[in-house]
Amino acid sequence: MTPTAITTSAELSDFLRQNERVHVLGNGSKTALHRTANGAALADLSTLCGVLEYEPSEYTITIGAGTPVSHVSAALAEKGQYLPFDPLLADRATIGGTVAANLSGSRRFRYGGIRDFILGARVVDGLGRAFRVGGKVVKNAAGFDLSKFLVGSLGRYAIMTELTFKVFPDAPRFRSLRLDYPTLPDLLAAISFIKQSVFELDALDFTPAAGGWSLMARLAGSSATLPPRVERFTQTMQRESAPTDISEQEDTATLWDPLHRLTGDAIVKVVLPPRQIPEFDTKVADLRRRYSIGGNLAWLATDDVTGLDTSLRRLGLRGLCLLGAVESALIGAPLENELAARVKSVLDPQGKLV
Template sequence: MLMPRDAQDLRQIVADAAANGTRLELRGGGTKAGFGAPRDAGIMSLGALSGVIDYDPAELVLTVRAGTPLADVQALVAAEGQMLAFEPWGEPGATIGGTVAAGVAGSRRVTAGSARDHLLGLTAISGRGEMFVAGAKVVKNVTGYDLPKLMAGSWGRLGAMTELTLKVLPRPRQTVTMVAEGLSLPAAYAAMACALGSNADVSAAAYVPGGEMLLRVAGFAPSVEARCAVLPGLLAGHCALRLLPDAVAAPLWRRAMTGADLRGSVRWDVHLPPRHAAGLIDALRPLGIDWAMDWGGGRIWIALDRLDETVRDEAARLGGDARLVEAPADMRASVPAFHPRQPGVAALEQRVRRAFDPADIFVTGRFREDADADQLFA
């Protein structure tokens, strides 16, 4: 395993790989190594590129090295009464660079946005072995192309991020969960849509099997109390609400946010229009699925033991897409991790990728669309 000591060391390793035709897999904490097809490529760990470069709580801006553990970043900003707005999550060992590169966002994403919305700037090494800087340490920066938005969610296919500048936000003084129980899927969707569209400023909405619909209300204590008092009346035509103790709410939110503890050897992450969430679950029930719903119905985790693409087919039928998150190696080798793109979109994506990595240094076989890119330009 290659372990560059700093950005210049990393740049030299990538440049040497480009000259020798070597392929490199970028890795932070390795917590997402099971995503994508099995592959045989040299591993380059960015774990040594760790530490805080600059943090100005008054300006709500944080600059850190990509290999900094996510838990350390969260603890740092929490000590200042702040937070990463997109509510990232990860297994122990996850890094901030890997989290942003994977586009990880939690339940608050439905109202606060994703990682790409809070990545202000970055420094990275392209597949050419060249260092580039994008964005700036300010919230408003519209000059040129918005490369931070391109790098967030790129899974290390465009380059190796070495530094990230993130916008942080004040942490809510109080956060409470309200729950409605015994709701059907259509009733839960209607209630979540009503809550998220109301003036009660609900920051997250989820639904888990058993009929429990969760609503999160956060902010200053008097505001939270007032909004929690108003919500039952706003949703009176949909359901009855009650406060849920934090100790009970926390594992339910984790299940909805991460798909953790779902039963099944295959796990899918489905994104689709929330109004179709109930239809997807109903269509897949005969397969014996376990599931959890977040983002007001916009994200559904599906777990089952079926080794085919039925989940992806049903998601596409309803205007959504499905990523294969976890599966046995044989299935990951034959089923693409990402939902297949339309030919025009796939060709554009590959042109962008090759602008950063013309020698395919970061093409490891993890993603089929990269390995098969030559067919798009034949």
């Protein structure tokens, strides 16, 4: 089916009233998420593009849902600010798709995820009703917070047309360090230590590496204070593993893209309580993988989605396939929830949004 370009919220309302089943597309960057579309009318929201309001001094920005993430980041960077949840697939995703799929990058470790920075949205629900949720100021406790609810909702409850976020000043300088450990338990012990220490890291990821495991830590700060902080971190950590400064050796953009080295039929996000890592890792030992945000999230590449689905179910974990030709993007423990079902019955009683 050919996507219909949507240029206004009113057009989207009409589109929803005229069609039986509707599936939303931004830039289509997360291929695995569009399998449910089959036969549904496609609403192309990449046309709802642009920064609508940006007040650097308010730490807030309002943008069309179809705006490319790169466009938003560039506008913010001009004023020394950034989206602290660190949108994933920053080179090709739209901001709406990023929110709907709840995809944060490694820097989410420092201040929080999308749910922590979304302030409000304009939406159109399954009945074609256009309305606002949340607010436009950094603090607001009025009414039910449906804007947070929509984070990760995969376009199945209401379609976001406009989004407001809280933003922060970004640091001018960064350093990336690599720490090598012979085994996973050694690395996890180091992470435990870091998490109860005074170090405020910008990002903390780890991967299996030749002959063991590599921990990657990123520090952010000013040019004056970063060197002493890096020095202190290095001193403190080197008893177990001498950190290597890899800021110069590697392209930091790819270094901190958690999906960079992952190739396979499907790329999967798994929400992971850190204490489950040792057991989880034995189940995915033959997969390419990266643990992100201090070991609270795993990114996996697999050619056997069915096998991974079974493993995740046994562990009581959930996965979301982003990329690949999979049958269902949602794998692992079932997502069905009674509270979510009640919201669906109000926002999309006819089940139009797929």
